[in-house]
Amino acid sequence: MSRTELLNKLSEILGEILEDDNLRLTEATQADQVPDWDSTNHVRFLVAIESEFGIRFETDEIGSLDNVGQLIDLVQKKL
Amino acid sequence: MIDLGDYKNLKLLVDRVLKVWPAHESLAAKSFEIRSPEVLDVSNKMSALIETLAAHVPEGLDGLCKSYQFLCEKIVLPEELYFRRNGTYRLSNFSDARREVYSNAPFMRQYMNGLLISDVMWCNHAQALSYYVNSYLPSLPDAADHLEIGPGHGLLLYFAAIRPEIGSVTGWDVSPTSIENTRIALDAFQISRPVTLTLRNLFDSSPTTQRYDSIVLSEILEHLEDPLAALRAVKGWLKPGGRVWVHVPANSPAPDHLFLVNSPEHACELVKAAGFVIEDSAAFAMTGTTLEKATRRKLAISCLVTGRNAA
Numbered sequence: 001m002s003r004t005e006l007l008n009k010l011s012e013i014l015g016e017i018l019e020d021d022n023l024r025l026t027e028a029t030q031a032d033q034v035p036d037w038d039s040t041n042h043v044r045f046l047v048a049i050e051s052e053f054g055i056r057f058e059t060d061e062i063g064s065l066d067n068v069g070q071l072i073d074l075v076q077k078k079l
Numbered sequence: 080m081i082d083l084g085d086y087k088n089l090k091l092l093v094d095r096v097l098k099v100w101p102a103h104e105s106l107a108a109k110s111f112e113i114r115s116p117e118v119l120d121v122s123n124k125m126s127a128l129i130e131t132l133a134a135h136v137p138e139g140l141d142g143l144c145k146s147y148q149f150l151c152e153k154i155v156l157p158e159e160l161y162f163r164r165n166g167t168y169r170l171s172n173f174s175d176a177r178r179e180v181y182s183n184a185p186f187m188r189q190y191m192n193g194l195l196i197s198d199v200m201w202c203n204h205a206q207a208l209s210y211y212v213n214s215y216l217p218s219l220p221d222a223a224d225h226l227e228i229g230p231g232h233g234l235l236l237y238f239a240a241i242r243p244e245i246g247s248v249t250g251w252d253v254s255p256t257s258i259e260n261t262r263i264a265l266d267a268f269q270i271s272r273p274v275t276l277t278l279r280n281l282f283d284s285s286p287t288t289q290r291y292d293s294i295v296l297s298e299i300l301e302h303l304e305d306p307l308a309a310l311r312a313v314k315g316w317l318k319p320g321g322r323v324w325v326h327v328p329a330n331s332p333a334p335d336h337l338f339l340v341n342s343p344e345h346a347c348e349l350v351k352a353a354g355f356v357i358e359d360s361a362a363f364a365m366t367g368t369t370l371e372k373a374t375r376r377k378l379a380i381s382c383l384v385t386g387r388n389a390a
Contacts, residue, residue, distance in 0.1 A: 040378055
């Protein structure tokens, strides 16, 4: 899956979690720039990504991401 | 920075939290922007008590603030991950909680100190405390005998003890260490009336005939394997017409949370199933969301239920 396809899929997943159909992420997007993307919703987001792609995040990885681009790097590494 | 106006003690505490943990500012701002003046006033009083207590503990105020960051990042977050993956709390029996959590004294100290700061920083905790101070305690009859089971840092006991119309104030705990910590806190707060602290298990048969007009269970039921049995035991300690005030979190994973309450309605059902008549209830969602969204998304909610012992 390309980075663009992954970015679109992550936007879709987070949009469902935050109930925002218009949510569009970029690789530079940070959690504090998105309303409602707090620590609990971040965990919900990562668990939804796990379920979607059949991967597993380590606990230490939850708080280690600065932006969506780093999340894409991490997901690609696990695919 | 967050403008907390004339709430000096609150401002001091929040500034210290953000000095220790600057990245927490945006969540803290969300937590304070929705609070009414009544809630802010209670948070300010809580902050003053915490600042007083900080002078009597080796960690000091910065240490308490660091424990709060540890609570959020290292204690709650891994449990949240488990909860979101599995839909259940990680542990379900007391012996596991004792082995993993309660027997680890340094961990427990950080955990408890972090929770102390959460009473100010988390808006659902702050709103629950405000409800207790401004709605529940004033509703008690004059000269009420008031008991709190598991009083922790003693902050709720303090707010009961400073009300002259309450007749007697008592705390029970099963842990000598907890009793000692509550005593240290109450001494630091310089309460002018006696507060009885007793090492007692709720389920022990009583050698006395003492019964209470008010019993508080604040963040206790989720730590038990069988909260319904505890509520039934509480009923036996109440006078006819006496009230139980329950504060239990829904969808709130923690390393020693065993019983999952999944909604405010579930909390009310528990109290009702124990034989109480529901007199009042309230619910406050975690920071950054509404009650409606929190209910739909199964996010943390502080559930408050007042039950009357009609028997």
